[in-house]
């Protein structure tokens with residue numbers, strides 16, 4: 001929020017009015033005194049007239065130039081307009097107080113409009129990173145009709161309003177301009193079409209309110225960001241017609257009609273300012289629609305714009321009441337706040353992006369803190385659940401591997417047990433080896449009999465030629481790894497090869513019954529070894545079983561935890577849904593209430609508008625009545641003056657007659673004998 005900036009400017013005294021002779025209007029004993037930003041009415045002899053002084057943002061005395069006024073009050077607005085803010089500057093004051101002088105100026109000292117036009121183009125030129133499009137229009141409000149000053153066809157244009165453009169004058173010509181000179185040409189054209197007229201107080205009095213408007217559109221030169229919007233701002237420079245008293249301006253006929261409209265629309269402007277200056281609660285309906293001027297200036301009055309008002313005043317004593325009225329208007333305007341924002345137009349994509357963000361923010365707000373907490377809990381539970389699912393899968397895999405290992409071990413154990421039993425029950429004979437592979441397993445690879453077979457390559461073997469002579473040609477030699485691979489990972493098979501020297505001669509041993517003793521020894525050793533292996537395998541199996549049981553237990557625990565988490569999750573979800581439904585119901589309820597209130601409001605607004613119209617009519621009638629009363633009073637004054645003159649004449653006639661009579665009487669008495 002930003003207050004309207006208000007300045008007061010006193011023009012130099014009118015040389016005719018400074019004339020102290022009767023009718024000259026000057027030479028009174030009261031005057032306005034300026035002290036920095038303070039204006040006080042003083043008796044030249046007796047000091048300040050009772051009443052508070054008026055204080056404004058800026059006060060200019062007769063010596064102030066247009067350059068100074070512009071620099072102090074308007075220059076900053078131009079920068080803001082080029083940056084995308086709306087801005088308005090207008091001159092308000094009684095007739096002949098210097099409004100047109102302030103807005104248009106002279107060749108020697110140009111006013112606000114020409115200076116602003118130059119500044120706009122200079123600022124645009126200095127803004128390197130944006131592209132600009134400047135359009136201008138010029139209109140007047142004459143007798144409550146809006147006329148386009150740039151074309152003679154544009155008469156009585158209607159005011160329209162829509163969401164996109166707000167309040168606008170339909171059919172108003174807008175010229176695209178590239179330089180200040182182009183604008184000055186258009187302004188000249190407008191000045192020709194503008195309504196001026198001669199009154200007793202101003203040989204060239206503005207009979208209409210004029211609004212010169214510049215629309216400045218800009219976009220970034222490098223559109224890297226799709227969200228980069230187009231900026232559209234409006235600068236209004238307004239020269240109002242002056243309020244006037246008919247007895248002073250001596251208006252009649254057309255001028256009187258014009259004055260009626262001027263005074264009425266200024267009254268409406270005053271009403272809007274009064275309402276806006278009231279505090280929020282008392283303010284109520286703002287009657288912008290009561291006049292075209294207030295409707296067009298609506299954004300500048302308490303809306304989306306930066307606004308400066310320059311109130312012009314006449315210093316002469318004969319205008320003290322009008323000046324006081326202007327200062328009161330200015331004081332109220334000082335209390336009005338505007339809310340200016342950069343005006344941006346977004347592309348559809350950017351708008352969508354922005355709206356999505358806003359909806360997301362609203363959704364968050366709607367859900368409130370409690371459901372936000374719930375959402376976090378749900379999220380945490382979901383995370384926990386996911387973690388425990390992963391853990392469960394990992395354990396299941398481990399369990400599966402353990403199971404496989406156990407089965408392999410069990411299988412291996414059974415095999416070995418079978419083998420052991422077989423060995424226990426027999427003295428080894430080739431016939432007992434029913435499975436030829438079993439027998440093969442006990443044999444040292446015999447290179448003579450199996451020419452293409454593999455042999456474990458061990459240095460020990462090669463040294464020990466007695467048991468394992470090296471073959472002449474090593475075409476197929478396997479090292480430890482290949483052997484292990486061939487024996488399905490059972491290293492014991494490789495170790496068994498140490499026994500092969502005995503078995504190398506198995507054919508002759510088995511045939512020779514006398515050599516049974518050493519065979520028995522070998523068998524026992526082998527049995528012991530197998531038993532040892534069995535015991536180790538059994539131990540491994542038991543350990544594996546224990547691990548399996550522990551894993552199963554852990555898995556069950558996890559399963560329980562998982563299901564309890566799922567239960568919690570569904571509870572939270574249910575609670576969150578309930579809460580959202582509750583909030584939605586509250587929202588629906590609020591919307592319904594809002595709709596009802598809006599309906600009520602619009603009805604009240606209609607009532608208020610009706611009342612305002614009635615009030616205005618009554619005020620109009622009152623004005624007429626007051627005028628009549630004034631006229632009657634004037635008549636009474638004239639009659640009583642004539643009456644007193646007559647009375648004086650009669651009295652002196654009577655005195656004269658009386659004196660003559662006395663004289664006559666005296667002369668008659670003297671002539672009596």
Ligand SMILES: Nc1ncnc2c1ncn2[C@@H]1O[C@H](COP(=O)(O)OP(=O)(O)OP(=O)(O)O)[C@@H](O)[C@H]1O
Nearest residue numbers: 011012095096097098099100101202205206241242
């Ligand atoms: N500050 C000033 N310095 C010098 N002359 C001024 C100044 N202000 C006004 N004048 C002169 O006073 C006269 C009336 O001024 P101007 O026409 O600007 O008044 P106005 O308020 O626009 O009147 P109206 O409402 O009737 O149009 C003009 O001759 C103008 O040159």
